[in-house]
Amino acid sequence: MVQETQTARRIMSGNRPTGRLHIGHLFGVLTQWVEFCRTSEAFFEVADLHALTTSFERTESIRRNTTELVLDWLAAGVDPQKCAIYVQSHIPEISELHLLLSMIVPVAWLQRVPTYKDQIAELGPEIATYGFLGYPLMQLCDIAIVRANTVPVGKDQLSHLEIGREIVRRFNHLYGATLVEPQPTLSEFPDVPGTDGRKMSKSYDNQIEIADDEPTTTQKVRSMVTDPLKIRRHDPGRPEICPVFALHKILNESRVPWIEENCRSGALGCVDCKAELAEKLNGFMRPVRERRASLDENAVGAILDAGAEKVRVIAKETLADVKSAMKLP
Ligand code: TRP
Numbered sequence: 001m002v003q004e005t006q007t008a009r010r011i012m013s014g015n016r017p018t019g020r021l022h023i024g025h026l027f028g029v030l031t032q033w034v035e036f037c038r039t040s041e042a043f044f045e046v047a048d049l050h051a052l053t054t055s056f057e058r059t060e061s062i063r064r065n066t067t068e069l070v071l072d073w074l075a076a077g078v079d080p081q082k083c084a085i086y087v088q089s090h091i092p093e094i095s096e097l098h099l100l101l102s103m104i105v106p107v108a109w110l111q112r113v114p115t116y117k118d119q120i121a122e123l124g125p126e127i128a129t130y131g132f133l134g135y136p137l138m139q140l141c142d143i144a145i146v147r148a149n150t151v152p153v154g155k156d157q158l159s160h161l162e163i164g165r166e167i168v169r170r171f172n173h174l175y176g177a178t179l180v181e182p183q184p185t186l187s188e189f190p191d192v193p194g195t196d197g198r199k200m201s202k203s204y205d206n207q208i209e210i211a212d213d214e215p216t217t218t219q220k221v222r223s224m225v226t227d228p229l230k231i232r233r234h235d236p237g238r239p240e241i242c243p244v245f246a247l248h249k250i251l252n253e254s255r256v257p258w259i260e261e262n263c264r265s266g267a268l269g270c271v272d273c274k275a276e277l278a279e280k281l282n283g284f285m286r287p288v289r290e291r292r293a294s295l296d297e298n299a300v301g302a303i304l305d306a307g308a309e310k311v312r313v314i315a316k317e318t319l320a321d322v323k324s325a326m327k328l329p
Pocket of ligand 1: 012013014015016045047050051138142143151152153157
């Protein structure tokens with residue numbers, strides 16, 4: 001029934017509070033979130049329970065990281081008046097839905113999700129807890145509790161969306177159409193290169209943070225790898241393999257033809273090319289960083305309280321519908 005009456009786009013997405021965000025998040029994800037606040041109903045969640053799955057031994061940073069994460073969102077222009085910003089653990093209905101749905105999710109489905117094996121290989125067998133196995137189910141509960149139909153995520157999350165959709169189908173088949181099947185949408189700039197040329201990511205320690213100051217940013221740009229065969233200024237370069245050029249393409253579009261030609265010919269050296277990029281990037285980031293610096297950290301608590309209040313109204317309704325569909329007494 002829900003699917004038939006729901007025509008508007010309802011967006012839900014989130015991040016784990018594991019540290020500050022970088023410019024890859026800003027270009028890729030947050031720019032879209034800002035747009036969604038204008039065009040759709042939007043729900044943005046700090047996934048603290050998801051953070052617990054991999055850092056249950058080090059929980060002391062979750063609170064600080066939650067504040068930093070929300071500050072990054074607000075700095076990017078996500079408007080708490082036009083969406084709901086909230087913390088996962090403040091919505092107990094998510095956890096209750098997780099328990100109910102856990103009854104119908106075959107363990108083999110969860111074991112088959114590629115991130116499960118990949119993360120265990122990367123982080124070690126100690127992370128293979130019961131809760132960690134349920135990570136994609138918990139993610140589905142985040143989405144389903146607010147009946148979101150659209151979920152903007154990176155490529156790495158598509159397998160979670162896929163199992164989430166299977167869980168919804170199974171539930172609706174068993175108990176009648178109650179939950180909404182969510183669709184993923186990919187972000188526009190999925191691959192922002194980091195300083196070492198690999199995808200920008202905190203786990204590679206190659207990131208430029210939203211909250212970095214201008215000298216730090218300039219320093220990081222200066223340290224970026226370039227074409228290894230372009231050693232001296234007049235050596236010809238290959239822009240197509242250079243991460244500095246990739247960032248020019250995102251931030252400095254009008255200059256791209258000139259940079260490409262002069263890099264190839266050898267007329268443009270990497271030092272000058274990086275100086276121009278650093279200036280452009282700092283100019284682009286200035287309003288975002290100024291907004292971040294002007295935000296009152298103490299206001300974050302009130303924003304999260306208001307967000308939780310908004311979400312819990314919907315969450316209670318969804319949970320009541322789920323229990324009634326399951327014929328719980
Ligand atoms: N798993 C997501 C990530 O690591 C974060 C997340 C948690 C999420 N709940 C979500 C993303 C719900 C989209 C929808 O990036």
